[in-house]
Amino acid sequence: MRTLVVGAGAVGGFFGALLLDAGRDVTFLVRPARAEVLAADGLVVRDGETTTVTRAPTVTADRLADTSWDLVLVTVKEQALDAAIADITPAVTAGTVVLPLLNGMRHLYRLRDTFGEAVLGGVAVVASQLRPDGSIDLLGPDRFMRYGELAGGRSARIDTVDATLSGAGFDTVCSADIVTDMWDKWIFLASAAALTTLLQAAVGDITATEHGPSVARAVIDECASVAAASGVTVRPRVIDGARARLIAEGSPFTASLYRDMVAGRDVESDSVITDLVRRADRLAVSVPLLTAASVNLSLYRHRR
Ligand SMILES: NC(=O)C1=CN([C@@H]2O[C@H](COP(=O)(O)OP(=O)(O)OC[C@H]3O[C@@H](n4cnc5c(N)ncnc54)[C@H](OP(=O)(O)O)[C@@H]3O)[C@@H](O)[C@H]2O)C=CC1
Ligand SMILES: CC(C)(CO)C(=O)C(=O)O
Incomplete structure (x- = not known):
């Protein structure tokens, strides 16, 4: 071809x-x-x-x-x-x-x-x-x-x-079933990006704080609930994998959106985070952490 x-x-x-x-x-x-x-x-x-x-x-x-x-x-x-x-x-x-x-x-x-x-x-x-x-x-x-x-x-x-x-x-x-595959990746990426950009830290540092793991769990749950309300069941192994990777002790893992932010580059936040928040609004799903992450990324983009 x-x-x-x-x-x-x-x-x-x-x-x-x-x-x-x-x-x-x-x-x-x-x-x-x-x-x-x-x-x-x-x-x-x-x-x-x-x-x-x-x-x-x-x-x-x-x-x-x-x-x-x-x-x-x-x-x-x-x-x-x-x-x-x-x-x-x-x-x-x-x-x-x-x-x-x-x-x-x-x-x-x-x-x-x-x-x-x-x-x-x-x-x-x-x-x-x-x-x-x-x-x-x-x-x-x-x-x-x-x-x-x-x-x-x-x-x-x-x-x-x-x-x-x-x-x-x-x-x-x-x-x-490529649509579910795309949602699976989106949910993991959005969870990782929302968590690390909102808290401005790598996974291991977040996990080491008293309430870090519960914030990580809540972010993943918010993302999965938007998918569910959109009629998509994110595969259980994706949710389990996200929990394992985003609540891992000592992990240096960060999302690329966080690394872009730290380096002062533009961030692809509109399609990765804000689009989920817009969907949540339309579907009356409560996503306070994703909303805060979206606002934080918008402020960063305006300040650049
Ligand atoms: N990087 C990664 O690890 C991954 C990225 N993705 C996704 O893939 C997508 C691309 O990301 P990534 O490759 O990292 O982005 P990059 O910024 O590295 O590359 C995008 C390229 O597109 C070029 N470009 C933009 N507009 C045009 C145009 N009109 N004509 C020709 N070239 C153009 C830019 O060129 P120019 O130099 O001219 O600006 C740039 O080189 C994103 O949606 C990202 O989320 C998915 C999986 C992994
Ligand atoms: C899925 C993930 C988190 C893997 O590095 C990614 O693609 C990103 O951070 O942009």
Whole structure:
């Protein structure tokens, strides 16, 4: 499949480089400054002591319509989604499949409004970070992707996508229930992000305080209750896993939103936290901790 990766950042650059190294036909849609860095340095990915440099074919938005694309992987942050949708509209023609890998759920509605049935669901499980010099750092051992039809089940086009993405140096799961998979990841991420940004500390430090574990439990319960009111049953192993990971003694774990905050970077809080609070309001679910986390993140964004 002729594949366009929209954004050569922490997620797009990482998975795109692996796909290129495995011989897949991949081009990155980039903006001019990123195109210059990639042309000069290649796509540099650092995983512990190992550094790989991949030659990365790029295209800018003005040239997209020159080619037809079979698969479009959307890997921009949520704040950049509207502009990216406008940019990729000429690239999405009859038969193109659009696979977004953003966290949260809200992007799906915006993509579906524009591209309709072309849109699949997807989850990227990796911890990576784009550095100011344009290289990408791997921060943990996970590297896999789930994808599937939003309506559930299997389809011929999912099999084609699966054939393109699997066997390229990361694990893949072709999911029959990608919507629940996306919620599962969202609930864990939102719990971790709300807890660590609200209390401004790593999990182990929070757990060591008298009431830290009960705050962590309450945040997870609030997130799960919004999912339940939305008609989604988060899998019990996700709730158990969140409790184990977010109430672990001595754990240095923090969410990427917290690390972004500490570093003074913009945070993807609207789709990760505030969207849950808006849903809770609509569904009359009480989420005081998530609401406080949302306000705290909004204040941070206004102050930047
Ligand atoms: N990083 C991680 O570990 C994980 C992230 N995610 C999710 O994946 C999504 C992407 O995150 P991440 O990769 O970390 O973000 P990054 O900021 O590292 O990368 C996003 C890239 O998108 C590019 N971009 C933005 N708009 C456009 C556009 N219109 N055309 C071309 N390129 C564009 C940016 O390029 P430019 O340099 O031009 O600004 C940037 O390089 C988020 O929703 C995140 O929550 C999911 C799982 C793990
Ligand atoms: C799921 C989690 C918490 C794993 O690092 C993450 O993706 C993030 O912090 O952004």
